Amino acid sequence: MAFFELPKDEDLPAESRKLLDEYQRANGTNVRASNWQIFGRFPKIIEARFLAWKNLNSDTSFSADARMVAVMLISHAKRCQYCFVGARFQLDKLGFDGDTMDAMCANPDTLPLKERDRHFVHYALKIGTDSANLTPKDFREMEQAGFSKDEILEIVAFTAYWNMNIVFSQASLAGLAEE
Amino acid sequence: MAFFEQVPDDQLSPESKRLMEIARKRTPNQAIGPSVRAMAAHPRVLKGFVEVREELNPIPSRFGSGHYIAGMLIAHSVGCRACFNLSRGWLAKVGFDDATMDGYCAAPATLPLDEPERRMVEFTVKLACDRPGVKPADFRDMEQAGFSKEDVLEMIGIAAFWNLATTFGTAIDAGLREE
Numbered sequence: 001m002a003f004f005e006l007p008k009d010e011d012l013p014a015e016s017r018k019l020l021d022e023y024q025r026a027n028g029t030n031v032r033a034s035n036w037q038i039f040g041r042f043p044k045i046i047e048a049r050f051l052a053w054k055n056l057n058s059d060t061s062f063s064a065d066a067r068m069v070a071v072m073l074i075s076h077a078k079r080c081q082y083c084f085v086g087a088r089f090q091l092d093k094l095g096f097d098g099d100t101m102d103a104m105c106a107n108p109d110t111l112p113l114k115e116r117d118r119h120f121v122h123y124a125l126k127i128g129t130d131s132a133n134l135t136p137k138d139f140r141e142m143e144q145a146g147f148s149k150d151e152i153l154e155i156v157a158f159t160a161y162w163n164m165n166i167v168f169s170q171a172s173l174a175g176l177a178e179e
Numbered sequence: 180m181a182f183f184e185q186v187p188d189d190q191l192s193p194e195s196k197r198l199m200e201i202a203r204k205r206t207p208n209q210a211i212g213p214s215v216r217a218m219a220a221h222p223r224v225l226k227g228f229v230e231v232r233e234e235l236n237p238i239p240s241r242f243g244s245g246h247y248i249a250g251m252l253i254a255h256s257v258g259c260r261a262c263f264n265l266s267r268g269w270l271a272k273v274g275f276d277d278a279t280m281d282g283y284c285a286a287p288a289t290l291p292l293d294e295p296e297r298r299m300v301e302f303t304v305k306l307a308c309d310r311p312g313v314k315p316a317d318f319r320d321m322e323q324a325g326f327s328k329e330d331v332l333e334m335i336g337i338a339a340f341w342n343l344a345t346t347f348g349t350a351i352d353a354g355l356r357e358e
Contacts, residue, residue, distance in 0.1 A: 003318035004328065038332070045336050048234030052343070055227030079311050127350050132258035134353035139182040149183065153221040156350045157228075164231075164343035170310040171335040179315045 004038050004175040012040040019043075019050040026058070028093065035082055035172040049168065056161035060154050065094055066117035067158065069104060070124040074162050076105045077129045082169035083162070119145040120155060127159040183354040185216035195222050198229045205232065207268035214261045214351040228347060235340035241330075244273055245296045246337050248283060249303040253341040254348070255284045256308050261348035262341065298324045299334060306338035 009017060009032075020036060027033075039045040060067070068090045075083035088101055104111055108125060111118050123142055127134065142152050191199060202215050202225075218225045240246040247266045254262035267280055283290055287304065290297045302321055305313055321331055 003315055003322070003331075039336075042329070042332060042336075044234045045332065048231045048336070051234075052227050052231040055223050055230070059223060127346065131346050131349040131353075134350055136182055136353060136356050136358045139354045140358075143182075150221050152354075153183075153218065153224050156347060157221075157224045159350075160343045160346035161227075163346045164339045167306060167310060167339035167342050168335060171306050171313060171338070174310075174313045174315055175318050175331070177315045179319070 002176045002178055004172070006034055006037050006176070007040045009040075013043050015043045016040045016046045019046050023050060023053065027090070029089075033086075034176060035169040038172045038176065039168075049165070052161055052164065056157040060158065061151065062120050062154070062158070063114075063117055064090070065096075065113060066120040068094065069111060069113065069117070070121045070128070070158070071162055072101065073105065073108050073121065073125050074128040074159070075166060077125070078163075078166050078170075080166040080170050082173050083166055116146060119147070123147075123152075123155050124159050127156055128163060131159075181355045181357055183217040183351060184220065185213050185355070186219040187216075191219060192222060195219050195225055198222075198225050201229050201233065205238065206265065207272045212261055212265065213355050214348050217351050217355055218347070228343075231343065232340065235336040236344075240337075241333065242299050242337075243296065244270060244275070245292075245299045246303070248290075248292070248296075249300045249307070249337060250341050250344075251280065252283065252287050252300065252304050253307045253338070254345055256287075256304070257345045257349065259345035259348040259352070261352055262345050295325060298326070299330075302331075303334045303338045303341075306335055307341050 012020070017040075020032060020040065023036060024030070024032060036046065036049065039049070057067075068087050071083060072087035072091060075087060091101055100112065108121070111121055113121065119142075123138075126138070139152060142155070143149070147155070188196070188199070199211060199215070199219060203209055203211050206212065215225070215228070218228055236246060247269045251263060251266035251270065254266060270280055290300060292300065298321065302317065305317070318331060322328070
């Protein structure tokens, strides 16, 4: 028996249902994400995650290809099965096949992406997995790679969001696992 | 010269001023830290950060000072100076001295806290820093220690928040260092 139960939709407060619907629509799926649904009885957590998802992850100039590849590689590095599978689902819809995705995970330094997307993924992965070792030089390099200061803050925000989301996902998965 | 600039109050939009006022109240000495001032260059990022902090890491917390002890230990573990100093500032304000806090950081596995607070801190730090090590049995242990499922979901939210905050904190701190 799992520690957590997924609450049924009809048991959720209306404000949670509304945000979960919107999140689901934006992700183009007809299935509720269990790592969100599990928090459904806490509208403040759903609202916090939804606002963070919108402000830090979604409204950005970076391509969906770049963002989803970054999520796949960060979750691969951090062993978040939930986010990894979710990112690959989205990449599949964007036209990436399984072999290409496997190759990107095996060798994240040679990604078959446009140059700007490749730079985005490189820096997101660096911030996502090793932010304590960033130096001022890294930021100058990002600027030389063509990113504005606003865009660099967006890369930091995007990565921070996913580092947060991975905690929600991994913890949910462990709490929903059968004992 | 630092890569990121700290935005002074007189250059903030009305909405950013409102958010900075919320951020100011979240500091122990009513002074906004350099990372949040740098974030203010991008109002949407500032909004995303401030809003998620209000919802996931509220003051006062149902876990008393436990959420800031957890924050200090998570920040210490990942090397985030901004979050470390902020957490210690709050703990100092409620009566923790430096020697006590140094002792917690030196030996996080043997915290001299009351049993419920120690369990809360250890579990939250584990969620933030050692998620692949979190097992279904850990959740049952927390329940047997007297925590409700709602408590556990809130601890996940706190751990998730600190992962977001330390990613922001370490990255922006690097961009604020003089070259």
